Amino acid sequence: MPINEEGAAFKPLIVAFCCNWCSYAGADLAGSSRLNYPVNVKVIRVPCSCRVNPLFILRAFQRGADGVIMCGCHPGDCHYTSGNYFARRRMALLFSMLDYLGIERGRTRVEWVSAAEGAKFANTMNQFAETISALGECRRLEDIRCVESEI
Ligand code: FES
Numbered sequence: 102m103p104i105n106e107e108g109a110a111f112k113p114l115i116v117a118f119c120c121n122w123c124s125y126a127g128a129d130l131a132g133s134s135r136l137n138y139p140v141n142v143k144v145i146r147v148p149c150s151c152r153v154n155p156l157f158i159l160r161a162f163q164r165g166a167d168g169v170i171m172c173g174c175h176p177g178d179c180h181y182t183s184g185n186y187f188a189r190r191r192m193a194l195l196f197s198m199l200d201y202l203g204i205e206r207g208r209t210r211v212e213w214v215s216a217a218e219g220a221k222f223a224n225t226m227n228q229f230a231e232t233i234s235a236l237g238e239c240r241r242l243e244d245i246r247c248v249e250s251e252i
Contacts, residue, residue: 111237111238112139112141113168113233113238114141114143114165114167114168115139115141115142115143115166115167115168115169115170115226115229115230115233116142116143116145116161116166116168117142117144117145117169117171117172118147118150118153118157118158118170118171118172119144119145119146119172119214120146120147120152120172120173120174120185121147121148121149122149122174122179122180122216123174123178123213123215123216124150124172124212124213124215125144126216127172127214127215127216127221127222128172128214128219128222129219130216130217130218130222131219131220131222132219133219136219136220136222136223137223137227138222138223138226138230139226139230141230142226142229142230148181149179149181149184149185149188150171150172150173150174150179150184150188150189150211151179151181151188151191152184153171153188153191153192155191155192155194158195158209159242162199162204162239162241162242163242163243163244163247164244164247165247166239167208167233167236167239168207168208168209168229168230168232168239169208169209170209170210170211170212170225171188171192171210171212172211172212172214172222172225173185173188173211173214174215175215176213185213188211189211192209195209196209202241202242203241204239204241205236207232208236208239210229212225
């Protein structure tokens with residue numbers, strides 16, 4: 102298990118943006134099916150994957166996230182017809198920009214998870230957490246104003 106700078110076991114902070122209609126329901130199914138995925142995956146429910154503004158992802162990294170994943174309905178299944186197509190294009194651009202800024206490609210991911218795919222949701226989160234653990238902490242975009250002081 103990787104060790105962080107303070108000598109403690111490293112537990113990556115992962116932010117998962119999930120669309121309300123499919124991926125969030127998939128996460129719910131994973132929970133009700135008692136499938137395990139890491140507790141340090143923080144799920145944020147959004148109406149549709151296209152609601153994920155690229156600034157949300159930058160902000161997550163500024164606030165200390167080590168990895169960010171966006172989950173939505175499968176192509177063709179979006180409740181808003183084509184929201185996930187827009188989101189996919191937007192994320193492709195954002196991820197290449199993040200790559201340029203020094204945020205490794207492995208720290209960001211897009212995954213399509215339907216409401217019936219609880220097992221896929223749990224597997225995806227477990228794999229993603231492993232990848233992020235191997236990459237270690239992400240301090241590249243960390244905003245020191247967001248770090249809680251110990252005073
Ligand atoms: Fe799920 Fe649009 S409603 S991606």
